[in-house]
Amino acid sequence: xxxxxxxxxxxxxxxxxxxxxxxxxxxxxxxxxxxxxxxxxxxxxxxxxxxxxxxxxxxxxxxxxxxxxxxxxxxxxxxxxxxxxxxxxxxxxxxxxxxxxxxxxxxxxxxxxxxxxxxxxxxxxxxxxxxxxxxxxxxxxxxxxxxxxxxxxxxxxxxxxxxxxxxxxxxxxxxxxxxxxxxxxxxxxxxxxxxxxxxxxxxxxxxxxxxxxxxxxxxxxxxxxxxxxxxxxxxxxxxxxxxxxxxxxxxxxxxxxxxxxxxxxxxxxxxxxxxxxxxxxxxxxxxxxxxxxxxxxxxxxxxxxxxxxxxxxxxxxxxxxxxxxxxxxxxxxxxxx
Numbered sequence: 001x002x003x004x005x006x007x008x009x010x011x012x013x014x015x016x017x018x019x020x021x022x023x024x025x026x027x028x029x030x031x032x033x034x035x036x037x038x039x040x041x042x043x044x045x046x047x048x049x050x051x052x053x054x055x056x057x058x059x060x061x062x063x064x065x066x067x068x069x070x071x072x073x074x075x076x077x078x079x080x081x082x083x084x085x086x087x088x089x090x091x092x093x094x095x096x097x098x099x100x101x102x103x104x105x106x107x108x109x110x111x112x113x114x115x116x117x118x119x120x121x122x123x124x125x126x127x128x129x130x131x132x133x134x135x136x137x138x139x140x141x142x143x144x145x146x147x148x149x150x151x152x153x154x155x156x157x158x159x160x161x162x163x164x165x166x167x168x169x170x171x172x173x174x175x176x177x178x179x180x181x182x183x184x185x186x187x188x189x190x191x192x193x194x195x196x197x198x199x200x201x202x203x204x205x206x207x208x209x210x211x212x213x214x215x216x217x218x219x220x221x222x223x224x225x226x227x228x229x230x231x232x233x234x235x236x237x238x239x240x241x242x243x244x245x246x247x248x249x250x251x252x253x254x255x256x257x258x259x260x261x262x263x264x265x266x267x268x269x270x271x272x273x274x275x276x277x278x279x280x281x282x283x284x285x286x287x288x289x290x291x292x293x294x295x296x297x298x299x300x301x302x303x304x305x306x307x308x309x310x311x312x313x314x315x316x317x318x319x320x321x322x323x324x325x326x327x328x329x330x331x332x333x334x335x336x337x
Contacts, residue, residue: 001035001038001093001198002035002074002092003033003034003036004030004032004033004074004093005032005095007030008028009021010022024098026195027069027070027073028069029067030051030066030068030094031159033048033050033081038206042209042214043214044171044217046167046216046217047219047220048160048220049065049081049221050156050160050220050223050231051065051066051159052064052230053084053230054231055068057072065081065084074195074197077092082280085246087242088251088282089280090280091196093194094195097144100144102189103186103190104138104143104170106182107170108173108179108182110137110169111136111172112135112165112166115133117132118131118149120145127148130145131145160220167216174207175210183207183208186207187204217245222237251305252281252302253279253282254282255283256325257281257283258323258324258328259276260289260329261286262329262330263294264330264331268330269330272310272328272330276309276310281309295314295331297313297314297315297318298310298314298316298326298328299317299318303326312333
């Protein structure tokens with residue numbers, strides 16, 4: 001799932017200064033982007049994506065990835081991350097500025113090592129940070145300052161490192177069995193400060209999993225600084241990282257799926273391509289083939305898994321198209337769907 005911290009908007013036409021924060025509608029820039037992969041065995045792989053990562057936003061052109069939510073909401077943000085990483089995203093959670101403060105306080109604070117002296121005041125942003133270096137227990141307001149600190153020579157990468165320190169500390173706090181009684185308050189804090197396509201029951205289940213213990217692996221999107229302070233991904237290194245850490249061998253959505261209309265109504269191949277892409281499939285291509293009479297067949301590696309997503313047809317041992325991991329030949333049963 002994709003975790004994104006949304007920057008607040010300020011009411012710039014207000015008659016008072018500093019400008020008050022506008023009611024949160026989760027439509028502004030994303031300061032924090034983390035792709036979190038959770039496994040049934042308790043492993044959590046976290047990939048931090050710098051907010052200034054330079055990407056080609058689907059349908060929008062080149063820009064920083066933190067602008068995707070502004071231009072197309074969470075759906076465009078998810079698509080941008082999927083196309084950047086090649087990892088299917090099943091869910092998203094947009095967190096408001098207050099989420100960190102509320103969640104940290106609900107968890108009873110976090111203990112972490114502050115790497116350096118942090119002193120910063122921004123009256124317009126109502127941000128006042130005063131932290132000493134060393135290991136210490138932070139409340140919600142202090143944790144928020146730790147994450148929002150701006151005077152860092154590493155810029156965006158420094159923020160990413162602090163995000164990872166905070167998340168590790170929070171998860172360590174959550175998985176302490178003595179803190180199980182805090183779960184309802186933490187769930188309430190998330191519920192009030194999050195926009196997500198997860199149900200409340202799913203969020204509770206995820207927190208419950210964290211309570212039982214997680215093995216967390218943190219990674220940062222490999223790359224280098226580009227023009228204008230952007231972060232340019234190192235795609236070969238990213239591909240290697242995804243293969244090593246984030247590739248689920250049982251997930252068919254990373255495979256190349258060829259769709260051939262051999263006996264279905266016109267437009268059926270395109271409709272199936274759209275359906276599979278909406279489910280997170282990355283490489284669905286439409287190919288041509290000779291007409292034939294018969295039902296839909298699916299062949300190739302993970303054909304049974306693809307069949308579940310197609311929703312009809314049968315798996316057969318026939319040979320697939322060259323270059324395709326799975327071939328779907330749409331037959332005369334499609335008009336019944």
